[in-house]
Amino acid sequence: MPRPSKRRRQEQAAVRTPAAGPGQAAARTPAAGPGQDAIRAPGPGPRQALDRTPAARPREAGPASPVPARYRAQRVKIAPPWWQTPWAWGGGAGAAVVVVVVVFIILAVNGSPSSGGSNALQPVPASVLNAVTGVSPTVSSTIGGGGVTDPFFPISGTPNAATGPGGRPEIFYYGAEYCPYCAGERWSMVVALSRFGSFSNLHLTMSDSNPNDIPNTHTFSFYTSSYSSAYVDFAPVESEDRNGNPLQTPTAAQQSLINAYDLPPYTSQAGTIPFQVYGTRFFVTSSGVDPQLLQGMNWQQIAGTLTDAQNQVAQQIVGNANWLTAGICELTGNQPGSVCTAAPIPSLEAKLPTS
Amino acid sequence: MSALTAEPTDPIRRRDGVGAWLLVAFGAIGLGISVYLTTLHYAGLAPVCTTGGIVNCASVLKSSYSNVPGTSIPVTVPGMLWCLVSISFAAASLVQGRRGLPEPRWLRPGHALWAGIGMLSVLYFIYAEVVALHEICEWCTGVHILVFLSLITALVRLQPAYATGPEELP
Numbered sequence: 001m002p003r004p005s006k007r008r009r010q011e012q013a014a015v016r017t018p019a020a021g022p023g024q025a026a027a028r029t030p031a032a033g034p035g036q037d038a039i040r041a042p043g044p045g046p047r048q049a050l051d052r053t054p055a056a057r058p059r060e061a062g063p064a065s066p067v068p069a070r071y072r073a074q075r076v077k078i079a080p081p082w083w084q085t086p087w088a089w090g091g092g093a094g095a096a097v098v099v100v101v102v103v104f105i106i107l108a109v110n111g112s113p114s115s116g117g118s119n120a121l122q123p124v125p126a127s128v129l130n131a132v133t134g135v136s137p138t139v140s141s142t143i144g145g146g147g148v149t150d151p152f153f154p155i156s157g158t159p160n161a162a163t164g165p166g167g168r169p170e171i172f173y174y175g176a177e178y179c180p181y182c183a184g185e186r187w188s189m190v191v192a193l194s195r196f197g198s199f200s201n202l203h204l205t206m207s208d209s210n211p212n213d214i215p216n217t218h219t220f221s222f223y224t225s226s227y228s229s230a231y232v233d234f235a236p237v238e239s240e241d242r243n244g245n246p247l248q249t250p251t252a253a254q255q256s257l258i259n260a261y262d263l264p265p266y267t268s269q270a271g272t273i274p275f276q277v278y279g280t281r282f283f284v285t286s287s288g289v290d291p292q293l294l295q296g297m298n299w300q301q302i303a304g305t306l307t308d309a310q311n312q313v314a315q316q317i318v319g320n321a322n323w324l325t326a327g328i329c330e331l332t333g334n335q336p337g338s339v340c341t342a343a344p345i346p347s348l349e350a351k352l353p354t355s
Numbered sequence: 356m357s358a359l360t361a362e363p364t365d366p367i368r369r370r371d372g373v374g375a376w377l378l379v380a381f382g383a384i385g386l387g388i389s390v391y392l393t394t395l396h397y398a399g400l401a402p403v404c405t406t407g408g409i410v411n412c413a414s415v416l417k418s419s420y421s422n423v424p425g426t427s428i429p430v431t432v433p434g435m436l437w438c439l440v441s442i443s444f445a446a447a448s449l450v451q452g453r454r455g456l457p458e459p460r461w462l463r464p465g466h467a468l469w470a471g472i473g474m475l476s477v478l479y480f481i482y483a484e485v486v487a488l489h490e491i492c493e494w495c496t497g498v499h500i501l502v503f504l505s506l507i508t509a510l511v512r513l514q515p516a517y518a519t520g521p522e523e524l525p
Protein backbone atom coordinates (compact mmCIF):
# COMPACT_ATOMS: atom_id res chain seq x y z
CA MET A 1 0.00 0.00 0.00
CA PRO A 2 1.59 3.35 -1.00
CA ARG A 3 2.52 5.58 1.85
CA PRO A 4 0.01 8.51 2.17
CA SER A 5 1.27 12.04 1.72
CA LYS A 6 2.37 14.04 4.76
CA ARG A 7 -0.68 16.32 4.47
CA ARG A 8 -3.02 13.34 4.26
CA ARG A 9 -1.46 11.83 7.35
CA GLN A 10 -2.03 15.03 9.32
CA GLU A 11 -5.70 15.24 8.23
CA GLN A 12 -6.28 11.65 9.24
CA ALA A 13 -4.67 12.28 12.59
CA ALA A 14 -7.02 15.21 13.20
CA VAL A 15 -10.11 13.11 12.48
CA ARG A 16 -9.13 10.57 15.04
CA THR A 17 -9.08 13.00 17.94
CA PRO A 18 -12.37 12.35 19.80
CA ALA A 19 -12.74 15.84 21.12
CA ALA A 20 -12.42 17.54 17.74
CA GLY A 21 -15.72 18.93 16.56
CA PRO A 22 -16.73 20.06 13.09
CA GLY A 23 -14.58 22.84 11.91
CA GLN A 24 -12.52 22.75 15.03
CA ALA A 25 -8.95 22.11 15.02
CA ALA A 26 -7.63 19.12 16.79
CA ALA A 27 -8.17 19.43 20.52
CA ARG A 28 -5.28 20.45 22.54
CA THR A 29 -4.50 18.96 25.83
CA PRO A 30 -4.68 21.38 28.67
CA ALA A 31 -0.96 21.09 28.94
CA ALA A 32 -0.40 21.99 25.38
CA GLY A 33 0.57 25.52 25.01
CA PRO A 34 0.37 27.80 22.09
CA GLY A 35 2.69 26.85 19.27
CA GLN A 36 2.59 23.26 20.13
CA ASP A 37 1.46 20.73 17.52
CA ALA A 38 -1.81 18.93 17.97
CA ILE A 39 -1.46 15.95 20.14
CA ARG A 40 -1.95 12.90 18.18
CA ALA A 41 -3.74 9.84 19.48
CA PRO A 42 -1.30 7.69 21.34
CA GLY A 43 -0.05 4.71 19.30
CA PRO A 44 1.85 1.73 20.38
CA GLY A 45 4.97 2.67 22.15
CA PRO A 46 8.36 1.32 21.48
CA ARG A 47 8.85 -2.43 22.10
CA GLN A 48 5.17 -3.14 21.93
CA ALA A 49 4.34 -5.90 19.41
CA LEU A 50 1.62 -5.44 16.88
CA ASP A 51 -1.64 -6.92 17.96
CA ARG A 52 -2.01 -9.90 15.54
CA THR A 53 -5.57 -10.73 16.29
CA PRO A 54 -7.78 -10.43 13.21
CA ALA A 55 -9.72 -7.58 14.81
CA ALA A 56 -6.61 -5.49 15.12
CA ARG A 57 -5.57 -6.10 11.53
CA PRO A 58 -5.65 -2.88 9.55
CA ARG A 59 -8.56 -2.98 7.15
CA GLU A 60 -8.29 0.47 5.67
CA ALA A 61 -5.70 1.73 3.33
CA GLY A 62 -3.24 3.20 5.65
CA PRO A 63 0.40 3.29 6.36
CA ALA A 64 2.21 0.05 5.54
CA SER A 65 2.78 -2.39 8.42
CA PRO A 66 6.22 -1.98 9.85
CA VAL A 67 6.75 -5.78 9.83
CA PRO A 68 7.16 -7.27 6.33
CA ALA A 69 4.85 -10.12 5.42
CA ARG A 70 6.34 -13.60 5.53
CA TYR A 71 5.45 -16.46 3.32
CA ARG A 72 5.83 -20.21 3.58
CA ALA A 73 5.32 -22.88 1.02
CA GLN A 74 2.04 -24.58 1.52
CA ARG A 75 0.37 -27.23 -0.55
CA VAL A 76 -2.61 -26.00 -2.40
CA LYS A 77 -4.71 -28.44 -4.27
CA ILE A 78 -4.91 -27.37 -7.89
CA ALA A 79 -6.80 -29.67 -10.22
CA PRO A 80 -4.55 -30.50 -13.22
CA PRO A 81 -5.85 -30.76 -16.78
CA TRP A 82 -7.21 -34.21 -17.57
CA TRP A 83 -4.30 -35.13 -19.84
CA GLN A 84 -1.89 -34.48 -16.97
CA THR A 85 -3.60 -36.79 -14.52
CA PRO A 86 -1.54 -39.86 -13.66
CA TRP A 87 -4.04 -42.37 -14.96
CA ALA A 88 -4.37 -40.62 -18.31
CA TRP A 89 -0.84 -41.56 -19.21
CA GLY A 90 -0.94 -45.00 -17.63
CA GLY A 91 -4.36 -45.81 -19.05
CA GLY A 92 -3.38 -44.57 -22.49
CA ALA A 93 -0.24 -46.69 -22.54
CA GLY A 94 -2.17 -49.70 -21.33
CA ALA A 95 -4.82 -49.26 -23.99
CA ALA A 96 -2.14 -48.96 -26.69
CA VAL A 97 -0.50 -52.20 -25.58
CA VAL A 98 -3.83 -54.01 -25.57
CA VAL A 99 -4.57 -52.80 -29.11
CA VAL A 100 -1.20 -54.04 -30.36
CA VAL A 101 -1.69 -57.46 -28.77
CA VAL A 102 -5.15 -57.74 -30.32
CA VAL A 103 -3.63 -56.96 -33.72
CA PHE A 104 -1.10 -59.76 -33.18
CA ILE A 105 -3.88 -62.19 -32.33
CA ILE A 106 -5.76 -61.23 -35.48
CA LEU A 107 -2.61 -61.78 -37.53
CA ALA A 108 -2.13 -65.18 -35.92
CA VAL A 109 -5.71 -66.26 -36.54
CA ASN A 110 -5.60 -65.16 -40.17
CA GLY A 111 -2.27 -66.87 -40.71
CA SER A 112 1.11 -65.38 -41.51
CA PRO A 113 3.51 -66.17 -44.37
CA SER A 114 6.24 -66.78 -41.83
CA SER A 115 4.25 -69.27 -39.83
CA GLY A 116 4.81 -72.92 -40.35
CA GLY A 117 3.04 -74.37 -37.41
CA SER A 118 1.86 -77.82 -36.75
CA ASN A 119 -1.12 -77.50 -39.09
CA ALA A 120 0.97 -76.14 -42.03
CA LEU A 121 -1.94 -73.95 -43.03
CA GLN A 122 -0.52 -72.57 -46.27
CA PRO A 123 -1.26 -74.62 -49.36
CA VAL A 124 1.42 -74.81 -51.98
CA PRO A 125 1.12 -71.94 -54.45
CA ALA A 126 0.47 -72.99 -58.01
CA SER A 127 3.76 -71.57 -59.22
CA VAL A 128 5.72 -73.69 -56.77
CA LEU A 129 3.64 -76.80 -57.45
CA ASN A 130 4.06 -76.41 -61.20
CA ALA A 131 7.81 -76.04 -60.82
CA VAL A 132 8.28 -79.23 -58.79
CA THR A 133 5.84 -81.32 -60.81
CA GLY A 134 7.03 -80.12 -64.19
CA VAL A 135 10.80 -80.36 -64.16
CA SER A 136 11.97 -80.19 -67.72
CA PRO A 137 13.21 -83.54 -69.13
CA THR A 138 16.14 -81.64 -70.58
CA VAL A 139 17.11 -80.26 -67.21
CA SER A 140 16.65 -83.68 -65.64
CA SER A 141 18.76 -85.34 -68.27
CA THR A 142 21.49 -82.72 -68.03
CA ILE A 143 21.67 -82.94 -64.27
CA GLY A 144 21.66 -86.75 -64.22
CA GLY A 145 22.64 -87.93 -60.73
CA GLY A 146 23.60 -84.39 -59.81
CA GLY A 147 26.68 -85.58 -58.02
CA VAL A 148 24.45 -87.11 -55.35
CA THR A 149 25.57 -90.41 -53.89
CA ASP A 150 23.35 -93.43 -54.47
CA PRO A 151 21.01 -93.18 -51.45
CA PHE A 152 19.71 -96.76 -51.44
CA PHE A 153 20.55 -99.65 -49.20
CA PRO A 154 19.24 -103.01 -50.38
CA ILE A 155 16.83 -104.93 -48.25
CA SER A 156 18.30 -108.32 -47.74
CA GLY A 157 17.23 -111.49 -46.06
CA THR A 158 13.54 -111.97 -45.47
CA PRO A 159 12.00 -108.74 -46.52
CA ASN A 160 9.29 -107.39 -44.26
CA ALA A 161 8.69 -104.18 -46.14
CA ALA A 162 5.10 -102.98 -46.14
CA THR A 163 2.81 -103.23 -49.16
CA GLY A 164 0.26 -100.57 -49.83
CA PRO A 165 -3.48 -101.00 -49.32
CA GLY A 166 -4.03 -101.38 -53.05
CA GLY A 167 -1.47 -104.09 -53.29
CA ARG A 168 0.92 -101.70 -54.93
CA PRO A 169 4.49 -101.32 -53.72
CA GLU A 170 4.49 -98.91 -50.86
CA ILE A 171 6.95 -96.14 -50.32
CA PHE A 172 7.14 -95.39 -46.63
CA TYR A 173 8.54 -92.09 -45.41
CA TYR A 174 9.26 -91.34 -41.76
CA GLY A 175 10.30 -87.83 -40.78
CA ALA A 176 9.28 -84.67 -38.94
CA GLU A 177 8.49 -81.11 -39.88
CA TYR A 178 11.17 -79.68 -37.60
CA CYS A 179 13.90 -81.74 -39.29
CA PRO A 180 16.00 -79.69 -41.76
CA TYR A 181 17.35 -82.76 -43.57
CA CYS A 182 13.80 -84.02 -44.00
CA ALA A 183 13.04 -80.55 -45.40
CA GLY A 184 15.66 -80.93 -48.09
CA GLU A 185 14.71 -84.52 -48.92
CA ARG A 186 11.02 -83.66 -49.38
CA TRP A 187 11.81 -81.46 -52.37
CA SER A 188 13.30 -84.45 -54.21
CA MET A 189 10.52 -86.77 -53.07
CA VAL A 190 7.82 -84.46 -54.42
CA VAL A 191 9.66 -84.16 -57.75
CA ALA A 192 10.13 -87.94 -57.99
CA LEU A 193 6.68 -89.05 -56.82
CA SER A 194 4.99 -86.47 -59.05
CA ARG A 195 6.36 -88.44 -62.01
CA PHE A 196 4.25 -91.46 -60.95
CA GLY A 197 1.12 -89.80 -59.53
CA SER A 198 -0.13 -86.60 -58.01
CA PHE A 199 -0.32 -84.99 -54.61
CA SER A 200 -3.27 -83.20 -53.14
CA ASN A 201 -3.55 -81.14 -49.99
CA LEU A 202 0.18 -80.58 -49.95
CA HIS A 203 1.21 -77.72 -47.65
CA LEU A 204 4.15 -75.45 -47.08
CA THR A 205 6.18 -75.47 -43.92
CA MET A 206 9.65 -74.78 -42.60
CA SER A 207 12.01 -76.72 -40.42
CA ASP A 208 12.42 -75.53 -36.87
CA SER A 209 13.94 -72.19 -36.04
CA ASN A 210 16.64 -73.49 -33.71
CA PRO A 211 19.74 -71.43 -34.50
CA ASN A 212 21.95 -74.34 -33.41
CA ASP A 213 20.45 -76.40 -36.19
CA ILE A 214 19.84 -75.41 -39.83
CA PRO A 215 16.86 -73.18 -39.12
CA ASN A 216 13.76 -72.34 -41.13
CA THR A 217 14.47 -74.49 -44.18
CA HIS A 218 11.55 -73.89 -46.53
CA THR A 219 9.90 -77.11 -47.62
CA PHE A 220 6.66 -79.04 -47.86
CA SER A 221 4.83 -81.05 -45.28
CA PHE A 222 3.29 -84.42 -46.01
CA TYR A 223 1.06 -84.06 -42.95
CA THR A 224 -2.64 -84.25 -44.05
CA SER A 225 -1.57 -84.63 -47.69
CA SER A 226 -2.70 -87.44 -49.93
CA TYR A 227 -1.13 -89.09 -52.94
CA SER A 228 -2.73 -91.05 -55.72
CA SER A 229 -0.92 -93.16 -58.27
CA ALA A 230 -1.54 -96.16 -60.44
CA TYR A 231 1.93 -97.50 -59.71
CA VAL A 232 2.85 -97.00 -56.07
CA ASP A 233 1.33 -96.14 -52.74
CA PHE A 234 2.87 -93.48 -50.60
CA ALA A 235 2.65 -93.64 -46.81
CA PRO A 236 4.23 -90.61 -45.13
CA VAL A 237 4.50 -90.18 -41.37
CA GLU A 238 5.41 -86.77 -40.01
CA SER A 239 6.08 -87.55 -36.38
CA GLU A 240 6.28 -83.96 -35.08
CA ASP A 241 5.60 -80.44 -36.26
CA ARG A 242 8.26 -77.76 -36.55
CA ASN A 243 7.86 -76.89 -32.90
CA GLY A 244 8.25 -80.45 -31.70
CA ASN A 245 4.57 -81.14 -31.07
CA PRO A 246 3.52 -84.72 -31.86
CA LEU A 247 1.65 -85.24 -35.13
CA GLN A 248 1.57 -88.80 -36.39
CA THR A 249 2.63 -92.19 -35.08
CA PRO A 250 3.89 -95.06 -37.26
CA THR A 251 1.72 -98.12 -37.49
CA ALA A 252 3.01 -101.35 -36.05
CA ALA A 253 4.12 -102.49 -39.50
CA GLN A 254 5.85 -99.20 -40.15
CA GLN A 255 7.51 -99.29 -36.76
CA SER A 256 8.85 -102.74 -37.56
CA LEU A 257 10.51 -101.32 -40.67
CA ILE A 258 12.07 -98.58 -38.59
CA ASN A 259 13.26 -101.08 -36.03
CA ALA A 260 14.65 -103.35 -38.75
CA TYR A 261 16.51 -100.89 -40.96
CA ASP A 262 16.81 -97.48 -39.33
CA LEU A 263 19.82 -98.33 -37.23
CA PRO A 264 23.59 -98.74 -37.40
CA PRO A 265 25.50 -99.51 -39.55
CA TYR A 266 23.08 -97.92 -42.04
CA THR A 267 22.82 -94.79 -39.98
CA SER A 268 24.75 -93.21 -37.15
CA GLN A 269 22.08 -93.98 -34.60
CA ALA A 270 18.75 -95.76 -34.49
CA GLY A 271 15.67 -93.81 -35.43
CA THR A 272 17.45 -91.29 -37.64
CA ILE A 273 15.21 -89.25 -39.91
CA PRO A 274 14.45 -88.95 -42.77
CA PHE A 275 13.94 -92.64 -43.28
CA GLN A 276 12.34 -94.24 -46.34
CA VAL A 277 11.50 -97.76 -47.41
CA TYR A 278 10.86 -98.56 -51.07
CA GLY A 279 8.66 -101.64 -51.28
CA THR A 280 10.62 -104.75 -50.60
CA ARG A 281 13.77 -103.56 -52.31
CA PHE A 282 15.48 -100.58 -50.74
CA PHE A 283 15.64 -98.28 -47.81
CA VAL A 284 17.14 -94.81 -47.41
CA THR A 285 18.55 -93.38 -44.18
CA SER A 286 19.80 -89.97 -45.28
CA SER A 287 18.95 -86.89 -47.27
CA GLY A 288 20.34 -86.30 -50.72
CA VAL A 289 19.78 -82.54 -50.41
CA ASP A 290 21.95 -80.47 -48.12
CA PRO A 291 19.60 -78.07 -46.30
CA GLN A 292 22.45 -75.60 -45.97
CA LEU A 293 22.04 -74.93 -49.69
CA LEU A 294 18.44 -73.87 -49.11
CA GLN A 295 19.21 -71.35 -46.36
CA GLY A 296 17.79 -67.93 -46.94
CA MET A 297 15.61 -69.11 -49.84
CA ASN A 298 11.85 -69.18 -49.79
CA TRP A 299 9.68 -71.66 -51.62
CA GLN A 300 9.39 -69.60 -54.78
CA GLN A 301 13.13 -69.08 -54.94
CA ILE A 302 13.91 -72.76 -54.46
CA ALA A 303 11.30 -73.79 -57.03
CA GLY A 304 12.69 -71.20 -59.42
CA THR A 305 16.08 -72.92 -59.51
CA LEU A 306 14.62 -76.11 -60.98
CA THR A 307 14.75 -74.73 -64.50
CA ASP A 308 18.50 -74.17 -64.37
CA ALA A 309 20.61 -77.29 -64.78
CA GLN A 310 23.71 -75.37 -63.73
CA ASN A 311 22.25 -74.25 -60.42
CA GLN A 312 23.68 -76.13 -57.45
CA VAL A 313 20.32 -76.28 -55.67
CA ALA A 314 18.66 -77.71 -58.76
CA GLN A 315 21.44 -80.21 -59.21
CA GLN A 316 20.96 -81.62 -55.72
CA ILE A 317 17.16 -81.60 -55.74
CA VAL A 318 16.73 -82.98 -59.26
CA GLY A 319 19.75 -85.26 -59.08
CA ASN A 320 18.46 -86.84 -55.88
CA ALA A 321 14.96 -87.02 -57.37
CA ASN A 322 16.41 -88.90 -60.36
CA TRP A 323 17.93 -91.47 -57.99
CA LEU A 324 14.62 -91.89 -56.17
CA THR A 325 12.85 -92.20 -59.52
CA ALA A 326 15.22 -94.97 -60.50
CA GLY A 327 14.40 -96.79 -57.28
CA ILE A 328 10.65 -96.43 -57.86
CA CYS A 329 11.07 -97.70 -61.40
CA GLU A 330 12.64 -100.82 -59.91
CA LEU A 331 9.45 -101.35 -57.90
CA THR A 332 7.04 -100.67 -60.77
CA GLY A 333 8.78 -102.75 -63.39
CA ASN A 334 9.83 -99.60 -65.20
CA GLN A 335 6.35 -98.24 -65.46
CA PRO A 336 5.39 -95.73 -66.70
CA GLY A 337 7.77 -96.09 -69.59
CA SER A 338 7.84 -92.37 -70.31
CA VAL A 339 9.49 -91.86 -66.96
CA CYS A 340 11.60 -94.96 -66.53
CA THR A 341 13.12 -94.94 -69.98
CA ALA A 342 13.92 -91.23 -70.08
CA ALA A 343 17.52 -90.23 -69.40
CA PRO A 344 19.15 -90.42 -66.90
CA ILE A 345 16.86 -92.97 -65.17
CA PRO A 346 18.06 -96.14 -66.89
CA SER A 347 21.71 -95.38 -66.21
CA LEU A 348 20.99 -94.67 -62.58
CA GLU A 349 18.81 -97.74 -62.27
CA ALA A 350 21.68 -99.84 -63.46
CA LYS A 351 23.75 -98.60 -60.55
CA LEU A 352 21.24 -99.50 -57.87
CA PRO A 353 22.40 -102.04 -55.32
CA THR A 354 21.12 -105.54 -55.51
CA SER A 355 20.17 -107.71 -52.58
CA MET B 356 10.30 -29.19 -1.37
CA SER B 357 10.11 -32.80 -2.46
CA ALA B 358 6.89 -34.67 -1.91
CA LEU B 359 8.88 -37.21 0.04
CA THR B 360 9.88 -34.63 2.62
CA ALA B 361 6.29 -33.72 3.45
CA GLU B 362 4.49 -35.13 6.39
CA PRO B 363 4.25 -38.96 6.45
CA THR B 364 0.51 -38.75 6.33
CA ASP B 365 0.67 -36.71 3.14
CA PRO B 366 -1.34 -38.59 0.47
CA ILE B 367 1.25 -37.74 -2.18
CA ARG B 368 4.07 -39.30 -0.22
CA ARG B 369 1.96 -42.38 0.53
CA ARG B 370 1.13 -42.87 -3.17
CA ASP B 371 4.72 -42.39 -4.28
CA GLY B 372 5.95 -44.81 -1.66
CA VAL B 373 3.45 -47.47 -2.69
CA GLY B 374 4.38 -47.01 -6.34
CA ALA B 375 8.09 -47.41 -5.63
CA TRP B 376 7.52 -50.52 -3.56
CA LEU B 377 5.32 -51.98 -6.31
CA LEU B 378 8.07 -51.42 -8.85
CA VAL B 379 10.54 -53.16 -6.57
CA ALA B 380 8.15 -56.10 -6.22
CA PHE B 381 7.51 -56.36 -9.96
CA GLY B 382 11.21 -56.28 -10.66
CA ALA B 383 12.02 -58.85 -8.00
CA ILE B 384 9.43 -61.34 -9.23
CA GLY B 385 10.55 -60.85 -12.82
CA LEU B 386 14.15 -61.33 -11.76
CA GLY B 387 13.25 -64.56 -10.03
CA ILE B 388 11.53 -65.96 -13.10
CA SER B 389 14.40 -64.87 -15.37
CA VAL B 390 16.99 -66.48 -13.12
CA TYR B 391 14.94 -69.69 -13.05
CA LEU B 392 14.64 -69.89 -16.84
CA THR B 393 18.29 -68.98 -17.39
CA THR B 394 19.41 -71.70 -15.00
CA LEU B 395 17.28 -74.27 -16.77
CA HIS B 396 18.58 -73.16 -20.17
CA TYR B 397 22.21 -73.74 -19.25
CA ALA B 398 21.37 -76.93 -17.37
CA GLY B 399 19.56 -78.25 -20.45
CA LEU B 400 16.39 -78.89 -18.48
CA ALA B 401 12.81 -78.11 -19.35
CA PRO B 402 10.84 -75.77 -17.11
CA VAL B 403 7.82 -76.87 -15.16
CA CYS B 404 5.01 -75.84 -17.45
CA THR B 405 2.19 -76.97 -19.66
CA THR B 406 3.04 -78.73 -22.92
CA GLY B 407 0.77 -79.32 -25.83
CA GLY B 408 -1.86 -77.07 -27.26
CA ILE B 409 -1.40 -73.34 -27.51
CA VAL B 410 0.39 -73.14 -24.15
CA ASN B 411 3.72 -74.87 -24.61
CA CYS B 412 6.65 -73.19 -22.93
CA ALA B 413 9.09 -76.00 -23.74
CA SER B 414 8.48 -75.42 -27.44
CA VAL B 415 8.72 -71.66 -27.16
CA LEU B 416 11.90 -71.82 -25.13
CA LYS B 417 13.48 -74.11 -27.73
CA SER B 418 12.73 -71.76 -30.59
CA SER B 419 15.16 -69.31 -32.15
CA TYR B 420 13.22 -66.47 -30.59
CA SER B 421 14.42 -67.61 -27.19
CA ASN B 422 17.94 -66.44 -28.01
CA VAL B 423 19.25 -62.95 -28.58
CA PRO B 424 19.35 -62.66 -32.39
CA GLY B 425 22.72 -63.64 -33.78
CA THR B 426 23.89 -65.17 -30.52
CA SER B 427 23.35 -68.19 -28.35
CA ILE B 428 22.57 -66.05 -25.31
CA PRO B 429 19.09 -66.74 -23.98
CA VAL B 430 16.84 -63.70 -23.86
CA THR B 431 16.35 -64.33 -20.15
CA VAL B 432 19.81 -62.84 -19.56
CA PRO B 433 18.93 -59.33 -20.79
CA GLY B 434 15.63 -59.90 -19.01
CA MET B 435 17.50 -60.28 -15.73
CA LEU B 436 19.44 -57.11 -16.45
CA TRP B 437 16.25 -55.21 -17.16
CA CYS B 438 14.76 -56.30 -13.85
CA LEU B 439 17.89 -55.33 -11.93
CA VAL B 440 17.92 -51.85 -13.44
CA SER B 441 14.21 -51.41 -12.77
CA ILE B 442 14.68 -52.42 -9.14
CA SER B 443 17.59 -49.98 -8.88
CA PHE B 444 15.47 -47.07 -10.12
CA ALA B 445 12.74 -47.79 -7.59
CA ALA B 446 15.20 -48.42 -4.77
CA ALA B 447 16.89 -45.08 -5.44
CA SER B 448 13.54 -43.36 -5.05
CA LEU B 449 12.90 -45.09 -1.73
CA VAL B 450 16.38 -44.36 -0.39
CA GLN B 451 16.08 -40.68 -1.23
CA GLY B 452 12.74 -40.56 0.52
CA ARG B 453 14.14 -42.19 3.64
CA ARG B 454 16.94 -39.67 3.77
CA GLY B 455 14.56 -36.78 3.30
CA LEU B 456 16.34 -35.77 0.13
CA PRO B 457 14.72 -34.79 -3.15
CA GLU B 458 14.85 -37.27 -6.01
CA PRO B 459 17.04 -36.43 -8.97
CA ARG B 460 14.92 -34.89 -11.69
CA TRP B 461 15.88 -37.60 -14.16
CA LEU B 462 14.93 -40.55 -11.92
CA ARG B 463 11.25 -40.94 -12.69
CA PRO B 464 11.44 -40.04 -16.39
CA GLY B 465 14.38 -42.42 -16.67
CA HIS B 466 12.44 -45.21 -15.03
CA ALA B 467 9.45 -44.61 -17.30
CA LEU B 468 11.74 -44.70 -20.33
CA TRP B 469 13.33 -47.93 -19.12
CA ALA B 470 9.91 -49.46 -18.64
CA GLY B 471 8.98 -48.35 -22.15
CA ILE B 472 12.04 -50.08 -23.59
CA GLY B 473 11.08 -53.23 -21.72
CA MET B 474 7.55 -53.00 -23.07
CA LEU B 475 8.80 -52.74 -26.66
CA SER B 476 10.81 -55.92 -26.13
CA VAL B 477 7.76 -57.60 -24.67
CA LEU B 478 5.71 -56.69 -27.75
CA TYR B 479 8.39 -58.30 -29.94
CA PHE B 480 8.23 -61.50 -27.88
CA ILE B 481 4.43 -61.53 -27.96
CA TYR B 482 4.60 -61.22 -31.76
CA ALA B 483 7.04 -64.15 -31.89
CA GLU B 484 4.85 -66.32 -29.69
CA VAL B 485 1.45 -65.47 -31.10
CA VAL B 486 2.15 -64.85 -34.79
CA ALA B 487 5.30 -66.83 -35.57
CA LEU B 488 5.13 -69.78 -33.20
CA HIS B 489 1.37 -69.92 -32.47
CA GLU B 490 2.28 -70.94 -28.96
CA ILE B 491 2.80 -69.08 -25.72
CA CYS B 492 4.97 -69.72 -22.72
CA GLU B 493 3.42 -69.29 -19.28
CA TRP B 494 6.62 -68.12 -17.61
CA CYS B 495 7.31 -65.65 -20.40
CA THR B 496 3.76 -64.31 -20.20
CA GLY B 497 4.20 -63.81 -16.47
CA VAL B 498 7.27 -61.66 -17.04
CA HIS B 499 5.48 -59.76 -19.82
CA ILE B 500 2.65 -58.87 -17.44
CA LEU B 501 5.15 -57.67 -14.84
CA VAL B 502 6.87 -55.42 -17.37
CA PHE B 503 3.47 -54.04 -18.42
CA LEU B 504 2.53 -53.30 -14.81
CA SER B 505 5.93 -51.66 -14.28
CA LEU B 506 5.29 -49.39 -17.24
CA ILE B 507 1.87 -48.33 -15.96
CA THR B 508 3.21 -47.70 -12.47
CA ALA B 509 6.19 -45.73 -13.73
CA LEU B 510 3.93 -43.54 -15.85
CA VAL B 511 1.55 -42.93 -12.96
CA ARG B 512 4.48 -41.87 -10.75
CA LEU B 513 5.68 -39.54 -13.45
CA GLN B 514 2.77 -37.16 -13.03
CA PRO B 515 2.23 -35.34 -9.70
CA ALA B 516 -1.41 -34.74 -8.66
CA TYR B 517 -0.70 -31.52 -6.70
CA ALA B 518 1.11 -28.23 -7.30
CA THR B 519 2.59 -25.85 -4.70
CA GLY B 520 1.82 -22.18 -4.34
CA PRO B 521 2.65 -19.42 -1.89
CA GLU B 522 0.22 -18.14 0.73
CA GLU B 523 0.64 -15.20 2.99
CA LEU B 524 0.59 -15.79 6.70
CA PRO B 525 -2.30 -14.14 8.59
